[in-house]
Amino acid sequence: MNFVVLAVALPLLAGFLTPALGRSSRALAQWLGWGTLAVCIGVLWVAWARLDGGTVAIAIGGFRPPLGIVFYLDAVALLFGLAVPLMALLLWPREGTPQQFALTLVLTASATGLALSGDIFNLYVFYELTAAASFGLIAGRGTGAAQGAALRYLLLSAAGSVLLLAGITIVYLRTGTLNLAHLATLAPERLQDPVGLAAFALMLIGLGVKGELFPVNGWVPEVYGSVSGRLAGLLAGLVSKLAVLVVVRILVLIFPQPEAAQLMLVLGMLGIVAGELAAWRARDLRRQFAFSSIGQLGIVFVAFSVPGEAGIVAGLAVALHHLLVKPALFLLAERWGGSIEGLRGAGRGHWLASGLFILFALSLVGLPPLPGFWAKLLTVMGLMGLGTGLAWLGALTVMAATVVEAAYLFRTLSVLLAREAGYTSPGPHRGLDLVTASLAGLVLVGSVFALHPLGDGLKAMAAQAADVQGYIRTVLGDRAVARRGQREDRISEAHPASRGSDRPMGRADRAYGWPAGSPTRGARS
Amino acid sequence: MRNFTSLLFAGGLGFFLLVLAADLPVGAAPMVAGEGILGQGPEAVGAANLVTAVVLAYRGIDTLGELSILFAAAAGVGLILSGMRRRADQRPDPEGGFILLAAADLLFPLLVIVGLYIVLHGHLTPGGGFQGGVILAAAFFLPLLGRPGDSLNHAVVNWVEGLAGGAFVLIGLWALAVKGDFLAPMLGKGALGSLFSAGTLPLLYIAVGLKVGAEIAGLMSTLQETEAAEP
Amino acid sequence: MTLPPLEIVLYTGAVSLLIIGLAGLVMGDNLVRLVLALAVAEAGVNLLLVLSGFRQGAFAPILLEGRVPGPMVDPIPQALVLTAIVIGVGVQALALALVLRVRRAYGTVEMRTLRARLHEDLDAAAGLPPETSRNAPAVERPA
Numbered sequence: 035m036n037f038v039v040l041a042v043a044l045p046l047l048a049g050f051l052t053p054a055l056g057r058s059s060r061a062l063a064q065w066l067g068w069g070t071l072a073v074c075i076g077v078l079w080v081a082w083a084r085l086d087g088g089t090v091a092i093a094i095g096g097f098r099p100p101l102g103i104v105f106y107l108d109a110v111a112l113l114f115g116l117a118v119p120l121m122a123l124l125l126w127p128r129e130g131t132p133q134q135f136a137l138t139l140v141l142t143a144s145a146t147g148l149a150l151s152g153d154i155f156n157l158y159v160f161y162e163l164t165a166a167a168s169f170g171l172i173a174g175r176g177t178g179a180a181q182g183a184a185l186r187y188l189l190l191s192a193a194g195s196v197l198l199l200a201g202i203t204i205v206y207l208r209t210g211t212l213n214l215a216h217l218a219t220l221a222p223e224r225l226q227d228p229v230g231l232a233a234f235a236l237m238l239i240g241l242g243v244k245g246e247l248f249p250v251n252g253w254v255p256e257v258y259g260s261v262s263g264r265l266a267g268l269l270a271g272l273v274s275k276l277a278v279l280v281v282v283r284i285l286v287l288i289f290p291q292p293e294a295a296q297l298m299l300v301l302g303m304l305g306i307v308a309g310e311l312a313a314w315r316a317r318d319l320r321r322q323f324a325f326s327s328i329g330q331l332g333i334v335f336v337a338f339s340v341p342g343e344a345g346i347v348a349g350l351a352v353a354l355h356h357l358l359v360k361p362a363l364f365l366l367a368e369r370w371g372g373s374i375e376g377l378r379g380a381g382r383g384h385w386l387a388s389g390l391f392i393l394f395a396l397s398l399v400g401l402p403p404l405p406g407f408w409a410k411l412l413t414v415m416g417l418m419g420l421g422t423g424l425a426w427l428g429a430l431t432v433m434a435a436t437v438v439e440a441a442y443l444f445r446t447l448s449v450l451l452a453r454e455a456g457y458t459s460p461g462p463h464r465g466l467d468l469v470t471a472s473l474a475g476l477v478l479v480g481s482v483f484a485l486h487p488l489g490d491g492l493k494a495m496a497a498q499a500a501d502v503q504g505y506i507r508t509v510l511g512d513r514a515v516a517r518r519g520q521r522e523d524r525i526s527e528a529h530p531a532s533r534g535s536d537r538p539m540g541r542a543d544r545a546y547g548w549p550a551g552s553p554t555r556g557a558r559s
Numbered sequence: 560m561r562n563f564t565s566l567l568f569a570g571g572l573g574f575f576l577l578v579l580a581a582d583l584p585v586g587a588a589p590m591v592a593g594e595g596i597l598g599q600g601p602e603a604v605g606a607a608n609l610v611t612a613v614v615l616a617y618r619g620i621d622t623l624g625e626l627s628i629l630f631a632a633a634a635g636v637g638l639i640l641s642g643m644r645r646r647a648d649q650r651p652d653p654e655g656g657f658i659l660l661a662a663a664d665l666l667f668p669l670l671v672i673v674g675l676y677i678v679l680h681g682h683l684t685p686g687g688g689f690q691g692g693v694i695l696a697a698a699f700f701l702p703l704l705g706r707p708g709d710s711l712n713h714a715v716v717n718w719v720e721g722l723a724g725g726a727f728v729l730i731g732l733w734a735l736a737v738k739g740d741f742l743a744p745m746l747g748k749g750a751l752g753s754l755f756s757a758g759t760l761p762l763l764y765i766a767v768g769l770k771v772g773a774e775i776a777g778l779m780s781t782l783q784e785t786e787a788a789e790p
Numbered sequence: 791m792t793l794p795p796l797e798i799v800l801y802t803g804a805v806s807l808l809i810i811g812l813a814g815l816v817m818g819d820n821l822v823r824l825v826l827a828l829a830v831a832e833a834g835v836n837l838l839l840v841l842s843g844f845r846q847g848a849f850a851p852i853l854l855e856g857r858v859p860g861p862m863v864d865p866i867p868q869a870l871v872l873t874a875i876v877i878g879v880g881v882q883a884l885a886l887a888l889v890l891r892v893r894r895a896y897g898t899v900e901m902r903t904l905r906a907r908l909h910e911d912l913d914a915a916a917g918l919p920p921e922t923s924r925n926a927p928a929v930e931r932p933a
Contacts, residue, residue, distance in 0.1 A: 036735060036739055036740060036741065037735070039620075039731075039735065039741040040732075040735075042620070043623075043728050043731060043732060043741060046623065046627050046724070046728055047724075047725055047728040047729070047732075049627070049630070050627075050630060050720065050721045050724030050725050050728070051721045051722075051724075051725055052721075053634060053637075053717045053720075053721065054714075054717040054718045054720075054721035054722075055721075057714055057717060093740065094619065094620050094740065094741055094742060095616055095617065095619050095620075095734075095740050095741065095742045095743045095744070096738065096739075096740035096743040097603070097616065097617050100591070100592045100595070101592055101595045101596055101599075101617055102616075102617045102618070103617070103618055103619075103620055103621065131638065133634045133635075133637055133638045134638065136630075136634050137631060137634055137635065137638075140627050140630065140631050143627070144624070144627070147620075147624070155618075155621065155870055155873075156618070156620060156621055156624070159621050159624035159625060159628075159873060159877070160624055162624075162628055162877045162881070163624050163627050163628050163631065165881075166628045166631040166632055166635065166877075166880055166881060166884065167631045167635075169635055169881075169884050169888075170631060170632075170634055170635025170636075170638055170639065170884070171635075173635070173638070173639045173888055173891065174635065174638035174639060177895075177911075177915070178891075178892070178895030178896060178911065179908055179911040179912055179915060181639065181888055181891045181892055181895055182892050182895065182896060182904050182907070182908040182911075183908060184888055185821070185885065185888040185889065185891075185892050185904075186901075186904070186905070186908070188881065188884060188885050188888060189815065189824055189825075189828065189885065192828050192832075192881050192885070193812065193815050193816075193828070193831070195877075195881075196808070196811070196812070196828075196831045196832060196834075196835050199835045199839065199874060200576075200808065200835050200838065202839075203835065203838050203839045203842055204579065206839075206842050206866075206867065207589070207842045208589070209589060209591060210589030210590050210591030210592060210593060210594075210864070211591045211592040212592065212866070213592070216591075216592070220591075229579055232575065232579060255912075256908060256909075256912065259912045259915075259916070260912060260915070317913075317916070317918050318913075318916035318917075318918060320916070321912070321916070371916065372915075372916045372917045373916050373917045373918045376917050565813065565816040565817040566813065566817065568816060569809055569812055569813035569816060569817070570809075572809060572812060573805065573806070573809035576805045576808065576809070577802065577805055590843075590845070590864050592866060593843060593864030593865060593866045593867075594864075596865055596866065597851060597858075597862055597864075597865065600865070601853055607852055607853040607854075608851075608852045608853075609851035609852065609853070609862070609865040610851055610852075610865045610868045610869055610872075612865070613865045613866055613868070613869035614869040614872060614873075617866075617869075618866075618869055618870075618873075621869075621870075621873050622873070624873075625872075625873045625876045625877060628876065628877050628880045628881075629876060629879070629880050631880065632879075632880030632881065632883050632884050633880075633883075635884050635887070636883055636884060636887040639884070639887045639888060639891050640887050640890065640891065643890065643891070643894060683852075684852070685850070685852065689872060689876060751853065771876075775879075778883050781887075782883075782886065782887065782890075785887075785890055
């Protein structure tokens with residue numbers, strides 16, 4: 035399975051060469067990009083077929099984890115990994131310069147890395163790479179507004195990264211390791227205390243910048259309001275979800291204490307309230323979608339804060355639904371951007387676009403039997419299953435958000451389909467945008483008819499993602515699982531002291547009791 | 560009011576981090592993974608400088624990501640500033656004085672040699688591709704400080720950064736094809752501590768050095784060619 | 791009088807730099823100063839990171855003539871901090887380029903003015919009348 039690394043390495047290789055190639059031929063650079071993305075899709079598809087529901091850890095460079103970096107492949111990682119090159123291909127910046135092609139390729143590689151990596155610092159590197167590539171894409175050849183928005187986003191994002199790195203440092207100071215599976219074995223003893231919680235809070239805020247989490251999402255309306263619909267779709271649909279995925283991995287594996295999930299629940303709730311109210315007040319279509327994206331991501335955070343499998347099922351459902359719907363809506367807003375009042379009657383005559391808009395809006399609100407309904411239902415059920423007061427409050431917030439969403443989306447729809455025509459069209463939707471949006475619409479409608487197999491698939495995926503023991507076993511082998519069991523038994527008496535500093539040098543293998551043979555070699559197919 | 564809340568936030572965070580100090584084992588690192596690398600690193604990788612072993616072997620893909628960030632930054636800066644190049648009719652900054660010009664000419668070969676030395680000895684002594692690459696970039700940028708009218712050939716910079724970055728990935732892919740592990744150390748390990756040791760690590764560091772040198776020189780030259788005239 | 795142990799001095803210094811940088815980031819208004827504050831904060835967190843591998847009395851993790859000179863410090867944070875520094879350089883270069891661009895586009899290097907103008911600009915691009923409640927500064931817009 036080691037060939038999966040190609041999905042990260044090849045886009046980087048192509049990206050490095052693109053600016054130089056683009057100097058002689060822009061078309062060549064473009065075809066190189068398309069070809070690379072197609073190969074990436076193929077690689078991840080073959081990996082998906084071969085994995086067949088199992089899990090595999092890939093030791094990069096052949097170094098035994100926890101010493102080297104591992105990529106961890108399970109169904110969730112591959113599903114999001116597969117979404118990355120697919121969406122990059124669909125939302126490719128066709129009119130761009132070779133530099134924009136290169137940045138899109140780098141963004142693809144880093145987003146795939148975010149989905150696959152199993153090392154906390156490696157995740158930080160990919161997170162920063164995603165950020166660096168997206169700043170260039172947002173500001174590149176854009177308007178003054180795009181550049182101003184990019185700068186404000188950059189400063190916020192860099193401040194968040196400082197906090198993220200501080201959180202990682204605290205984790206490293208406490209445990210001396212960066213591998214997620216190894217951290218999961220050490221966490222019960224060394225990170226389940228206020229200091230560990232503080233580290234989680236720092237990391238949550240840092241990762242929350244891209245995940246559009248409540249206090250650090252000021253950039254969202256500015257950036258999405260000033261860039262092209264394709265780029266907004268890529269950032270809102272894909273990049274935000276991958277940031278959330280990283281948060282979820284960290285939460286599930288390293289910080290299972292209830293306080294961590296509660297913190298995420300509270301911030302998610304505040305995000306829902308802030309986002310949906312702002313979307314209700316918004317006066318232009320793009321920023322309405324941007325604020326609604328904040329609200330939807332809030333629902334994603336709230337859903338994932340439910341511990342165990344139920345939360346992951348709900349979170350995945352909301353995240354995947356939003357990943358499908360929001361880019362398509364941004365593509366439709368490409369022509370219909372601008373003030374909502376100015377769109378009076380714009381939908382008449384463009385029946386395909388209007389139909390798609392109605393479909394996506396209804397699914398976003400959560401009208402049964404569209405998938406958006408089931409996603410929200412799963413979230414509310416999961417929260418109610420918890421039974422705590424805070425969880426009830428979360429469930430009520432999600433339901434109230436639905437009402438607000440319905441209010442503003444129906445208002446927009448009624449304007450769009452109004453009888454009186456006050457709309458001067460800047461031309462019909464571009465064919466390619468409509469095709470892409472229709473594709474998303476078809477998938478959405480198709481999923482209504484495949485609800486049961488989809489639900490079962492999601493459940494299996496969530497069970498796998500929630501299985502901490504399975505993760506540790508895949509990466510470190512069976513003995514590590516046994517040791518975590520012992521640690522959990524004596525957690526009450528253990529004190530997280532600075533172990534290991536007085537140990538003789540060079541005997542790490544025996545001292546730590548790893549099996550002499552590399553467990554990943556055994557797990558490799 | 561806004562300043563007050565900001566101050567409160569910063570103060571609170573500071574207090575919080577200082578309180579953490581009591582609970583953190585500063586100065587007595589837990590050394591869990593680190594100890595493992597100190598133990599098996601010299602044998603498994605063959606680099607006398609164990610930090611290099613971590614940078615290029617154990618965490619090689621981090622380094623690839625790091626190179627990509629520099630690349631993305633350079634491409635982004637080029638894209639952002641593409642409309643702000645100094646036009647031919649605009650006068651560049653005045654030329655440097657005698658001391659700057661003479662020093663730039665004098666230092667150029669020395670900086671190139673020092674930079675290459677540091678790149679090539681990255682697996683033996685402190686230093687390596689990043690540090691050496693920055694020195695190389697300084698060597699090529701210093702003359703531009705003296706003669707602001709000149710500029711680097713950006714096509715050459717693009718090709719150097721593209722090929723050096725490509726070489727890094729290709730060495731990794733070569734290992735993937737032969738050994739089955741991306742970026743696994745290849746070639747013989749050699750005698751520990753000699754120049755030709757540690758397998759592909761020096762080759763990787765040469766690629767890193769060239770790429771970092773090209774990126775940083777390109778970045779600084781792009782910024783220098785930008786006309787920050789009154790708006 | 792006894793001096794505090796070395797680690798406490800180092801740790802306090804690193805955290806202070808981080809706090810100074812973050813305070814500058816949240817309180818500052820001048821864009822160039824914000825970029826500098828970012829650099830200071832990054833320096834602080836990088837110091838913190840490299841400190842996490844520090845051990846009293848240990849050697850640098852480099853073998854001398856193939857021999858282990860004695861207990862060595864953790865090599866991993868040193869590699870990590872190298873990565874973090876390079877990331878910081880890239881982001882700061884992007885930030886400076888954007889500051890240049892923003893100054894050209896909006897004629898300001900002040901965050902609050904930029905924010906107000908940016909929102910006006912977004913409203914105008916969307917064909918909306920400007921909101922009355924915004925505290926738009928009374929400065930002429932450059933042509």
